[in-house]
Amino acid sequence: MDLPADNDSTIAQQLIDKFTSKKAVIGVVGLGYVGLPLAVEKAKAGFQVIGFxxxxxxxxxVNRGENYILDVADEELKQVVDQGKIMATSEYSFIQKVDAVAICVPTPLDIYKQPDLSYVRSSTEQIAKHLKPGMLIVLESTTYPGTTEEVLKPILEASGLKCGTDFFLAYSPERIDPGNAHFKTKNTPKVVGGATLLCTKMAATMYRSVLEGDVHEVSSAAVAEMEKVYENTFRNINIALANEMAILCDKMGLNIWEVIQAAATKPYGFMPFYPGPGIGGHCIPIDPFYLTWKAREYNYHTRLIELAGEINTSMPEFVVEKISKILNEEGKPIKGSIIYLLGITYKKDISDVRESPVLLIAQILQNRGATIISSDPYIDTWSDGKQLYQTVPVTKDQLQKADIVVITTDHSKFDYKEIATTSQVILDTRNALNNQDTVSKYYRL
Known part of the structure; x- marks a missing residue:
């Protein structure tokens, strides 16, 4: 991309040359499940990377080359650290050394289910203190449409530099799917939208110099912000439909998993989504609320999105009621029963417990007087917000003494044959046994 030789375009061309020659120094603010994989990929691509x-x-x-993120290969982090391609710091003054910086900080909800942009604001304010001509700033944190230009841009321009001329600002949403064996940061297509057309081009150039996946440019930062929220809202709504169908099938005595399997034979017009004990993680339970909050500014009520949220958040209660009914059939109350939860994390084969519906299930069961034991091969301890639990290894003795075994997360490391043939009573909320022969009393969600 060659630009005309005026002062503004000269600044841009110099940065483009740094990206294409891999001479740019790139910063990453936030070294969590989004930031660290991104930092490692940039370092692997040949850039000097500073993480904060x-x-x-x-x-x-990070500075010792010790990995703590599932989607980063231990040896890859160790290699780029040993090569001096990546280092980490807790001092914001590192901004003075970088040509581009990606903001990958949390964007949670507050107690009123409203967006909490405190981490984004504080990071941007710190960057503004060290902002220099020719820098690119990219926000990757999931947020509502308008954040980049309404929140970040004024903070950065308070430095006296002008967006699109002196520095460049864009939004490119993270698309991390924890535990996905095929799609990682490097090969997942990237969407980029800038505060100006030139900002978009600058950000796209950086990502194309790092990633293997396609880089799709959109007309504005707001479009990129909206598409990210739309992605997760799409999943949220379709999971809610699967959960509502599961509740109805339970009342009608039908197997929801067989229903979905049959529907999935249609080669067009249907995409399978599956029910479960609820939704978890940082994205699907949270992102739709960013959109519903922003919609109020336009006097619009997102009824479908909010209803989907209600259905999904009601699933832990449904699971507890299912447990209660099963125990009643055995002549046992919840109070005093030993309930064995298999899997605590919100998704299979990962160690992330954020927003896991299992935490609420445990809390409700605890309040009703149940004795809870749990196993999860990815975590040693966990808390439901009130009590700290220690996970235990799965043993025949543990399975046999439990009044009911509840498969809450379908980790691949569980021995489902042993679970199926040893447990007294099983409630499978994930269809993990999938018609496997069992000598137990077996119930599905």
Missing amino acids: DIQQQKVDM
Whole structure:
């Protein structure tokens, strides 16, 4: 991409040359499940990378080449650290050394289910203190449409530099799918939208110099912000439909998993989504609320999105009621029963418990007087917000003494044959046994 030789375009061309020659120094703010994989990929591509995090423990681990993120290969992090391609710091002054910086900080909800942009704001304010001509700033954190230009741009321009002329600003949403064996940061297509057309081009150039996946340019940062929220809202709504169908099939005595399997034979017009004990993680339970909050600014009520949220958040209660009915058939109340939860994380084969519906299930069961034991091969301890639990290895003795075994997360490491043939009573919320022979009393969601 060659630009005319005026002062503004000269700044842009110099940065483009740095990207294409891999001479740019790139910063990453936030070394969590989004930031660290991105930092490693940039380092692997040949760039000098400086990572920032407020947690000194993460900084120290990165500098020692010690990995703590499932989607980063241990040996890849160690290699780029040993090569001097990546280092970490907890001092924002590192911004003075970089040509581009990606913001990958949390965007949670507050107690009123409203967007909490405090991490984004504080990061941007710190970057503004060290902003220099020719820098590119890209926000990757999921947020509502308008954030990049309404929140970040004024903060950065308060430095006296002008967006699109002196510095470049864009939004490119993260698309991390924890535990996905095929799609990682490097090969997942990237969407980029800038505050100006030139900002878009600058950000796209950087990502094309790093990633193997396609880089799709859109007309504005707001479009890129909207498409990210739309992606997760799409999943949220379709999971809610699967959950509602599961509730109805349960009442009608039908197997929802068989229904979905049959529907999935249609080669067009249907995409299978599956029910479960609820939704978890940082994206699907949270992102739709960003859109519903922003919609109020336009006097619009997102009824379908909010209803889907209600259905999904009601699933832990449904699971508990199902447990209660099964125990009643055995002549047992929840109070005093030993309930064995298999899997605590929100998704199979990962160690992330954020927003896991299992935490609420445990809390409700605990409040009703149940004795809870749990196993999860990816975590040693967990808390439902009130009590700290220690996970235990799965043994025949544990399975046999439990009044009911509840498969809440379908980790691949579980021995389902042993679970099926040893447990007294099983409630499978994930269809993990999938018609496997069982001598137990077996119930599905």
